[in-house]
Amino acid sequence: MQFQALLEEIVATLRPELGREGQVASYIPALARVPAAQFGIALRTCDGHEAQAGDSTTPFSIQSISKLFTLTLGMREMGETLWERIGREPSGNPFNSLVQLESEHGVPRNPFINAGAIAVTDRLVSLFDAKAEMLTLLSSLCEEPIRYDEEVAASEAATGFRNVAMANFMKSFGRIDNDVAAVLDAYFHHCAVRMSCAQLARAVGFLCRDGVHPATGQQLLTERQARRVNSLMLTCGTYDAAGEFAFRIGLPCKSGVGGGIVAVVPDRLTLCVWSPALESSGNSLLGMKALEMFTAKTGLSIF
Amino acid sequence: MQFQALLEEIVATLRPELGREGQVASYIPALARVPAAQFGIALRTCDGHEAQAGDSTTPFSIQSISKLFTLTLGMREMGETLWERIGREPSGNPFNSLVQLESEHGVPRNPFINAGAIAVTDRLVSLFDAKAEMLTLLSSLCEEPIRYDEEVAASEAATGFRNVAMANFMKSFGRIDNDVAAVLDAYFHHCAVRMSCAQLARAVGFLCRDGVHPATGQQLLTERQARRVNSLMLTCGTYDAAGEFAFRIGLPCKSGVGGGIVAVVPDRLTLCVWSPALESSGNSLLGMKALEMFTAKTGLSIF
Amino acid sequence: MQFQALLEEIVATLRPELGREGQVASYIPALARVPAAQFGIALRTCDGHEAQAGDSTTPFSIQSISKLFTLTLGMREMGETLWERIGREPSGNPFNSLVQLESEHGVPRNPFINAGAIAVTDRLVSLFDAKAEMLTLLSSLCEEPIRYDEEVAASEAATGFRNVAMANFMKSFGRIDNDVAAVLDAYFHHCAVRMSCAQLARAVGFLCRDGVHPATGQQLLTERQARRVNSLMLTCGTYDAAGEFAFRIGLPCKSGVGGGIVAVVPDRLTLCVWSPALESSGNSLLGMKALEMFTAKTGLSIF
Amino acid sequence: MQFQALLEEIVATLRPELGREGQVASYIPALARVPAAQFGIALRTCDGHEAQAGDSTTPFSIQSISKLFTLTLGMREMGETLWERIGREPSGNPFNSLVQLESEHGVPRNPFINAGAIAVTDRLVSLFDAKAEMLTLLSSLCEEPIRYDEEVAASEAATGFRNVAMANFMKSFGRIDNDVAAVLDAYFHHCAVRMSCAQLARAVGFLCRDGVHPATGQQLLTERQARRVNSLMLTCGTYDAAGEFAFRIGLPCKSGVGGGIVAVVPDRLTLCVWSPALESSGNSLLGMKALEMFTAKTGLSIF
Structure with missing residues (x-):
């Protein structure tokens, strides 16, 4: 499937940069000792297809996600x-x-x-x-x-x-x-919840499905509420880099200082990237690059 | 055409509220004397269809637009x-x-x-x-x-x-x-530019057409630039109510204290609403209501 | 003695205003129930003479003093x-x-x-x-x-x-x-210390005596330190009304929301006024008036 | 006369430090080219005695004084x-x-x-x-x-x-x-007024004389007003170092980025020091040291 190939390409492209730039969160020991040179990515489409690459099943601290x-x-x-x-x-x-x-x-x-x-x-x-x-x-x-x-x-x-x-x-x-x-x-x-990229991509699936629980089909949020969560992610989801995310990536995202970022393509798919080294605002450095590559290659932007 | 009917419905629905609430900008005489009880709306699709209703050809001061x-x-x-x-x-x-x-x-x-x-x-x-x-x-x-x-x-x-x-x-x-x-x-x-809703809906047409000038076909901005303008409108375009706009309306918008608001549905259409009375953040009160009705009725939201 | 007469005159002048204006601190019940219509004043000179009038021996909550x-x-x-x-x-x-x-x-x-x-x-x-x-x-x-x-x-x-x-x-x-x-x-x-005007006037005595304990004669602070405490009282001692105190009263003062204010006339005397009703900055309203009368009548100002 | 000897001692003590530390104001050429290694001091008592030492008659830009x-x-x-x-x-x-x-x-x-x-x-x-x-x-x-x-x-x-x-x-x-x-x-x-230390010490003379013009005897300000000017100098006269001045020097002062500082000892004398190199708050570095020496040696502090 094409998404699988794309995620693998992203992993291959970013691998040489692993551990080069950025800083792992260091305010508590359990985060500080996470090795920086890790990268995972996973996605799940509205109709249930999944794709993943890199350290996509390694659990990490989801923090602000x-x-x-x-x-x-x-x-x-x-x-x-x-x-x-x-x-x-x-x-x-x-x-x-x-x-x-x-x-x-x-x-x-x-x-x-x-x-x-x-x-x-x-x-x-x-x-x-x-x-x-x-x-x-x-x-x-x-x-x-x-x-x-x-x-x-x-x-x-x-x-x-x-x-x-x-x-x-x-x-x-x-x-x-x-x-x-x-x-x-x-x-x-x-x-302090621990989850992997694959789990998070699945867990936020209701946000690209009008609020419908991806497994049970139950209405977790109304359609209107789900879209509003997406809008809040876009305007406020990535610390004080929300404008930068919207400008460069163009998708609703929520990040955490554990290095994870979840993103939503409304009506299409949800994805999660993870790499522990952070840029100055507290967002995953390679995670941002990966998302930028993803939207550039697929043309999937809400704008 | 369906958009025409919808715009007329919006005008009919909001007409009873004209001049009821909000304040016309009063910091200069030329704005202060604009009658509050006016409302116009116009749209233009990517492929050139236009629809308009109410005071859509009345020119107004575009201000921050x-x-x-x-x-x-x-x-x-x-x-x-x-x-x-x-x-x-x-x-x-x-x-x-x-x-x-x-x-x-x-x-x-x-x-x-x-x-x-x-x-x-x-x-x-x-x-x-x-x-x-x-x-x-x-x-x-x-x-x-x-x-x-x-x-x-x-x-x-x-x-x-x-x-x-x-x-x-x-x-x-x-x-x-x-x-x-x-x-x-x-x-x-x-x-101090003066334009009407119909003119503004046309003028921002390049923002739903990947940067392409709607009349000449020339590339005014690159596709990437056009999408970035849209993202900036969404995060910063409506004074300190950007979160509220994203939450309630879900479209990139830019407003002015003359009472105009332009909005973009990427790849679909651009529209402009105008009504001079403003809410406390400086955005057109009925303009916001009209846009909320428009997205609710059409389901056209970027989220 | 002249100071005694002056303090009595101040009490007599302010008595009609008791309980008229200002608000007793109300954020905790024990302060809120203190009757507003009380006023005390006491002073002690460097050489040990004391004078007092009004409710000068009533203990109150010294708070920020x-x-x-x-x-x-x-x-x-x-x-x-x-x-x-x-x-x-x-x-x-x-x-x-x-x-x-x-x-x-x-x-x-x-x-x-x-x-x-x-x-x-x-x-x-x-x-x-x-x-x-x-x-x-x-x-x-x-x-x-x-x-x-x-x-x-x-x-x-x-x-x-x-x-x-x-x-x-x-x-x-x-x-x-x-x-x-x-x-x-x-x-x-x-x-939460409880003291009366008379006690406070005595307790701050070292500040007009170059740091010397008024009872034991021991050097509590050095002369330089004592003068510096006075300077800090003047610039910072009365919430955000320090400029106003310096301007109107012209003495180093420290106030508390219990309604007490202590003041220092360097090399001359220390005094304490108390009245529970406060002005908007949190200083005793009648206390400020009393101090203003005191400096106007005696000419004792550091400026 | 004793003040004359003291000012000369201050000049002698500070001379080795001239031009060593601090920065001359540089935002306009006319100030930037003033040689840093200058120092002047002058005072005038209430009853008209004058004393001065160093570059006390060199005119400088009084700026915020x-x-x-x-x-x-x-x-x-x-x-x-x-x-x-x-x-x-x-x-x-x-x-x-x-x-x-x-x-x-x-x-x-x-x-x-x-x-x-x-x-x-x-x-x-x-x-x-x-x-x-x-x-x-x-x-x-x-x-x-x-x-x-x-x-x-x-x-x-x-x-x-x-x-x-x-x-x-x-x-x-x-x-x-x-x-x-x-x-x-x-x-x-x-x-942009130009004056020397000697002139400034004389010009502010009314502030230690209850508002009376030192030459004409006319009441320039009322006594109350003069004392209030002094209080404002103490709380607000030296940029954001007012607390530091009160703490270390203990006199009402007003400084300027030209390197001048005037000080008032109420009922006693006025003085002016000048040296162009400034500390980080914009006050004359050696000027502050000179005033600190002056108050330490004379014991003249308002606290």
């Missing part, structure tokens, strides 16, 4: 009321900035910056066991068990002073209902 | 070197803020905020008579003469202290090459 | 090394802002904003039992036992999310050595 | 109404920042940052020929003719884009009444 699933749970459970405490605009600031939170009275700009995901998590914690529910969702989407990396979750908790600051800051504005420690425990665990 | 054409001239003339002095990220701040300009040393975030368009205009002023060149471009795209509203241009110049501040601020960082007065004279004229 | 004693302990113990993690400039921002902390990498502007006092407290916690040491210092200065209001301390801890945010934010920049909870426990207790 | 005289003219002419458009608080930001101006709607924080002095100048321009009036005031205070350096004024005008930006920004908020060019012409001339 989890914000996509946190948002999905939030939209599924709360619909429009979710937006009472979370904005939908690009922040124009680093993902962990507290400045805007101060001038905007504790309402985070969007669900893909840390503060926004923490605020969504708080709403989930009010509804159910947010740690368990996340694994249930992901395992169902991937059709195989998904787990937390407890070492990563513990490290995040032990060093995440900035996230503690952010959550308490929002609470000082009355924007967090639950105990901060409980909210952050769920949040840190969500960041 | 001109930034789209300023950028087009800049990309056509300078290619990648244009980006040396202008960013491509959403600003997260009001369109006329000087704060970011200070912390980012005079480099504007993107070409669609005032500072960015002034910076592009400066580059154009180095190359040719930027006032004449803009009219040549627009007249060619519309296949009929397009003119400046000299009263509006004069009013903008007489009251545009904030733009004067911005241009001098960038010059203090060495980011403006030409005399500030000459640059602003071109900039204020560009904002 | 404690920052003066925290700083004194820090300077006494650490000398110049104290300034490695704390600035000496006015902040130009509200006392509990996190914005500057972000742009200045976790180094607070001065020891009189919350972040600064928390940073000093962290240094103290490394050295000794900071809660006990504060009471030892204050009891020695006042020559009678001084205690914490445990209800206030507990309330501060239960609702002080913004201070928790600030401390964790500084810790994320590596500026806090100790466990955040331990530092804040000391900080919240320091804010 | 002029803001002191601009303020004096403003207070003399307008009294309390002056404060309707100008604050009295330290800015906490660089002297030429536009950030605060944006969030505070065009009202400058205090009269000693550029924006504040421009705003005061605007008020003066409404009243009289502000350029002529300044020279009249200074010549009267010095008892000899004072003039503008027209080359410096022209250079400031030719390169002062940031001041142009600031003035237009304030005008966009309706805070400037007159034509921006006229206001800036006066402002740039005021900065």
Whole structure:
């Protein structure tokens, strides 16, 4: 199949660059010791065909890609009321900035910056066991068990002073209902999910299928909601490089500092690339190159 | 033809709301005296079919929609070197803020905020008579003469202290090459172009046709450049409501405080809506509603 | 004695205004229920004469006035090394802002904003039992036992999310050595000290006596240090109204949201006023008026 | 006389450091070519004794020290109404920042940052020929003719884009009444006054004499106004090093990037030091050292 050949070509082209540039995230030991010279790519079309190349089945820490699933749970459970405490605009600031939170009275700009995901998590914690529910969702989407990396979750908790600051800051504005420690425990665990490219390409499949669960056929989100998640990914999904992603890649993407990036071609396919070395904004360097090659070769851009 | 019927339906639906909500831009007399209760809509498909309804041939002040054409001239003339002095990220701040300009040393975030368009205009002023060149471009795209509203241009110049501040601020960082007065004279004229919905829908036609001039067939921008303009419209084209536009409308749009909004459905069509009363971010209130109806009814969204 | 008559005149003049304007601090119940219509004033000259009028022996929550004693302990113990993690400039921002902390990498502007006092407290916690040491210092200065209001301390801890945010934010920049909870426990207790005007006028006596303890004659701070504390009070001691205090009152002052203000006339006397209703910056409204009357009547201004 | 000996000692002590550290202001040629290795100091007591040493009669560009005289003219002419458009608080930001101006709607924080002095100048321009009036005031205070350096004024005008930006920004908020060019012409001339240490020490004499003109005995400002000018100098007079000056020197000071600093010992004397090389905040490096020596040796501090 043609996609298989293309993914292999991308892997072959990028292999010489492996480990050359960029920096692996180093703020916790479990991330810092991941070897930089790894690269995987996987895709899944709307009608269920899959293709993959490179280290596509190696599990990695999904980190901020989890914000996509946190948002999905939030939209599924709360619909429009979710937006009472979370904005939908690009922040124009680093993902962990507290400045805007101060001038905007504790309402985070969007669900893909840390503060926004923490605020969504708080709403989930009010509804159910947010740690368990996340694994249930992901395992169902991937059709195989998904787990937390407890070492990563513990490290995040032990060093995440900035996230503690952010959550308490929002609470000082009355924007967090639950105990901060409980909210952050769920949040840190969500960041510590381990998945492979192949699993992530499958897990986000509902975003190119109008919200329909790729395995069960159930309506996970409405069509309108699914398209809105895509729009948020495009405007806010890649730290402060959203404009750059839209400009160079032209697809809704969500990235994580573990080096993974998921992308959606609406009505066509979802894909995931992974390579641990990051550029300065926190996005995978080779992942961005791979996506740029993919859209250039296929002409698949939303613009 | 079906689009014709749809545009008429939109006009009929919105007519009762005309003049009810929102505020006409009031910072200069020539804009303040425009009657609020007007609404027009027009579209043009890639293969040349046109449809229009309401006040679609009434000329209005295009204001910031001109930034789209300023950028087009800049990309056509300078290619990648244009980006040396202008960013491509959403600003997260009001369109006329000087704060970011200070912390980012005079480099504007993107070409669609005032500072960015002034910076592009400066580059154009180095190359040719930027006032004449803009009219040549627009007249060619519309296949009929397009003119400046000299009263509006004069009013903008007489009251545009904030733009004067911005241009001098960038010059203090060495980011403006030409005399500030000459640059602003071109900039204020560009904002003062008068066009109708029908003309604008035609004029942006190259953005759904991979950069090809709709009338002459000449390659105005490369395919890649045209798609990049669309991506910038989506992330930065509608003041600080870009996330909201992407979320609710899902199309690349550029708006102006004259009440016009142009939108692009890549590979399909371009359209323009106009109604003078604005919401708080400076976008046409009924224009946004019309676009939301249009995408809901047609399913035409890039997501 | 003339000062006694003056203080009585001030009380008589301000009595009709008691409880008329301003708001008692309301963020914790123990402060909110303090009756607004109280006013006390007390002074102590360098050579030991005392005068007082009104509710001068009523104990109140000293709140941020404690920052003066925290700083004194820090300077006494650490000398110049104290300034490695704390600035000496006015902040130009509200006392509990996190914005500057972000742009200045976790180094607070001065020891009189919350972040600064928390940073000093962290240094103290490394050295000794900071809660006990504060009471030892204050009891020695006042020559009678001084205690914490445990209800206030507990309330501060239960609702002080913004201070928790600030401390964790500084810790994320590596500026806090100790466990955040331990530092804040000391900080919240320091804010919860209860003292009267008479006690405070005596306790700050070393600041008009070149650092010499008013009772024991021991050198608490060097002359140079004592003058520097006075200079910091003048530039940073009264939230974001320091310019206003210098302009209208012309004395080094430190205020607290409990309604107390201490002031220093170098080489002459120290005084303390108290009235619970606050103006918008968080300073006692009648306290400011009383100090203005005092300097106008006596001509005692440092300028 | 003892002051004479002290000033000579200061000159002797600092001479070996001349031209070693710091940078002469370089933004205009006329300032950049001033030899760094110069140092002057002069003082005048309230009762008219003078002392001076080093290059105390060499004229230099007073630059921002002029803001002191601009303020004096403003207070003399307008009294309390002056404060309707100008604050009295330290800015906490660089002297030429536009950030605060944006969030505070065009009202400058205090009269000693550029924006504040421009705003005061605007008020003066409404009243009289502000350029002529300044020279009249200074010549009267010095008892000899004072003039503008027209080359410096022209250079400031030719390169002062940031001041142009600031003035237009304030005008966009309706805070400037007159034509921006006229206001800036006066402002740039005021900065371009040439005076020596000896002249400046004499010119500010009214600030240690309760507002009384040192030569004519006329009441230039009221006592209260004079003390308030001193308080503003202390909290806002030395760019963003006001806290540092208060802490280390302990006197009201006003500095300029020409390397001059004037200081006031209320009720005792005024002095002026000058040395062109600046530290990072824009204050004379050796000037600060000289003032620190002066206060250490004499014990003359307001704290």
